[in-house]
Amino acid sequence: MDQEHLPDSILIVDFGSQVTQLIARRVREAGVYSEIAPFTMAEEAFHRMKPAGIILSGSPAGVPEDGSPRAPDILFEAGIPILGICYGQQVMSHQLGGEVRPGHETGEGGEFGRAYLTVTKECALFDGLWNVGERHEVWMSHGDKVTRFAEGFEIVATSDGAPFAVIADEARKFYGTQFHPEVVHTPDGGKLIANFVRHVCGLAGDWTMAAYRETKVREIREQVGDKRVICGLSGGVDSSVAAILIHEAIGDQLTCVFVDHGLLRLNEREQVETMFRDHYNIPLVTVDAEDMFMEGLTGVTDPEAKRKFIGKTFIDVFDAEARNVGGADFLAQGTLYPDVIESVSFTGGPSVTIKSHHNVGGLPERMNMSLVEPLRELFKDEVRELGRELGLPDMFVGRHPFPGPGLAIRIPGEVTKERCDILRKADAIYLDEIRRAGLYDAIWQAFAVLLPVKTVGVMGDARTYDSVCGLRAVTSTDGMTADVYPFDAAFLTGCATRIVNEVQGINRVVYDYTSKPPGTIEWE
Ligand code: XMP
Numbered sequence: 001m002d003q004e005h006l007p008d009s010i011l012i013v014d015f016g017s018q019v020t021q022l023i024a025r026r027v028r029e030a031g032v033y034s035e036i037a038p039f040t041m042a043e044e045a046f047h048r049m050k051p052a053g054i055i056l057s058g059s060p061a062g063v064p065e066d067g068s069p070r071a072p073d074i075l076f077e078a079g080i081p082i083l084g085i086c087y088g089q090q091v092m093s094h095q096l097g098g099e100v101r102p103g104h105e106t107g108e109g110g111e112f113g114r115a116y117l118t119v120t121k122e123c124a125l126f127d128g129l130w131n132v133g134e135r136h137e138v139w140m141s142h143g144d145k146v147t148r149f150a151e152g153f154e155i156v157a158t159s160d161g162a163p164f165a166v167i168a169d170e171a172r173k174f175y176g177t178q179f180h181p182e183v184v185h186t187p188d189g190g191k192l193i194a195n196f197v198r199h200v201c202g203l204a205g206d207w208t209m210a211a212y213r214e215t216k217v218r219e220i221r222e223q224v225g226d227k228r229v230i231c232g233l234s235g236g237v238d239s240s241v242a243a244i245l246i247h248e249a250i251g252d253q254l255t256c257v258f259v260d261h262g263l264l265r266l267n268e269r270e271q272v273e274t275m276f277r278d279h280y281n282i283p284l285v286t287v288d289a290e291d292m293f294m295e296g297l298t299g300v301t302d303p304e305a306k307r308k309f310i311g312k313t314f315i316d317v318f319d320a321e322a323r324n325v326g327g328a329d330f331l332a333q334g335t336l337y338p339d340v341i342e343s344v345s346f347t348g349g350p351s352v353t354i355k356s357h358h359n360v361g362g363l364p365e366r367m368n369m370s371l372v373e374p375l376r377e378l379f380k381d382e383v384r385e386l387g388r389e390l391g392l393p394d395m396f397v398g399r400h401p402f403p404g405p406g407l408a409i410r411i412p413g414e415v416t417k418e419r420c421d422i423l424r425k426a427d428a429i430y431l432d433e434i435r436r437a438g439l440y441d442a443i444w445q446a447f448a449v450l451l452p453v454k455t456v457g458v459m460g461d462a463r464t465y466d467s468v469c470g471l472r473a474v475t476s477t478d479g480m481t482a483d484v485y486p487f488d489a490a491f492l493t494g495c496a497t498r499i500v501n502e503v504q505g506i507n508r509v510v511y512d513y514t515s516k517p518p519g520t521i522e523w524e
Helices: 020-029 039-049 073-077 087-095 189-200 209-224 237-253 268-279 290-297 303-324 363-367 380-389 406-410 417-436 489-502
Strands: 009-014 033-038 053-056 082-085 099-101 111-119 135-142 145-148 154-159 166-169 174-177 229-233 254-260 284-288 330-332 370-372 445-459 462-475 506-511
Touching: 009 020, 009 039, 020 033, 020 189, 033 039, 039 073, 053 087, 053 189, 073 087, 082 087, 082 189, 087 099, 087 145, 087 174, 174 189, 209 237, 209 370, 209 380, 229 237, 237 254, 237 268, 237 330, 237 380, 254 268, 254 303, 268 284, 284 303, 290 303, 303 363, 303 406, 406 417, 406 445, 417 445, 417 462, 417 489, 445 489, 445 506, 462 489, 489 506
Parallel strands: 009 033, 009 053, 053 082, 082 174, 229 254, 229 330, 254 284, 330 370, 462 506
Antiparallel strands: 099 145, 111 135, 111 154, 154 166, 166 174, 445 462
16 A cells, blocks of 8 residues: 555554454454554554554563564654553563563463453543443453553553553553453453544544545556456455456456356356346456366366366466456456465564465466455455445355365365266255355355265165265354354254255265364365
């Protein structure tokens, strides 16, 4: 983002906490734009963003440890409000002249899990929310603690395990909480963070998707000029939203390419074509590559070999098609914020990991194209909100994730067109049942798999010898971990009956009760 376009914002300095992203969520929920910068890059981000306030995250490190991270001093000298959370509170105290000691030295150990604090003094952070004398539930997770605060600070809330549960320097507008307001286990945490960004930092809380859409349309126009953009559509929400936003900005300079590799869900191709071509009038090229993919998958049973073949062939097909439409200078991708946040190790080492989960990875270098990634600042549910803002129907906006390699990784063993057809039917019935039961939105991802196992059954008076279908449904927030969705038995029995009755080739249905970890969501 160009500096001149940065809305009033909050800089979140990451010291490597597992939950730093949640701070960004809470700030955005308060209607304020925020960005996370690893502590090693915080100074650069500070100059670029000119934020209205700063939040210092937690960390797995301890302030008393040698080599543990510090915030750039300039942040404390900038005259803007700061909220330090857990390690953030400790590092701020330490850097401003206070003292932090390991729990084992204070003889009190750490404090982990639910705790109650008592408000001892009025504080701008608590305005309209917490009053003096009240007790409130919070979530603690710390070993070390502040034992002497820096000059100018005073205690405004205490807990049994942390006498300095919340400290404040109202003159400088510096606040520190020993607990974690960003996690849901601190019931008023979101409101405290909203108080900080709106009330203390004075931000209006008017960062909306409508504003984001306007900003992005302007930026895309500036970036692309009169050049051409190509976008690979997968039918998923990210690439769909990216395409519609870019089309709004540059119209027919955008061409979308949809590769039908024969591994799609039932009617998926028609749905994508109708939506983009007819509804949005976006130039769309569908590539019929089913035969090429099926031939290449013949005899392939190893999951990694399948994935590699599909990934490579996808790029070949996309590349050829991009040339067919006359080439393009830019490639559009639906990259999201969690993909680009650079995670740091708490020693500040070079452990920068950038996840890349895109089907067209590798293309920009090969084709010498620049990237247009208009969703880079958004979380998944924000992309959904933007999709709604752009008029994308719920069917697309709320769709469960679907992997790039498609049905191929839901058919253990050899993938054939016939087996894809069987699986498509079973999957459609399963999802139909889920929708009818009103459960679709409560589930992160649900799908059927077709096992390379045949079992004996009896239908009518006849013996059957057919394949087994597995059903999977999980809840998750990011796909990294997942819990099994607890359908009731009657629901699963109903699905099994319909699938066996309506899909020729399947005579038995099983439900997958494995969480992630130790399982993965997909079967391959
Ligand atoms: P796993 O199976 O690793 O999946 O637990 C986690 C999430 O990622 C999706 N997934 C993929 N998405 N390309 C994608 O775009 C892929 O190659 C891929 N593999 C898995 C999966 O559907 C789940 O939502």
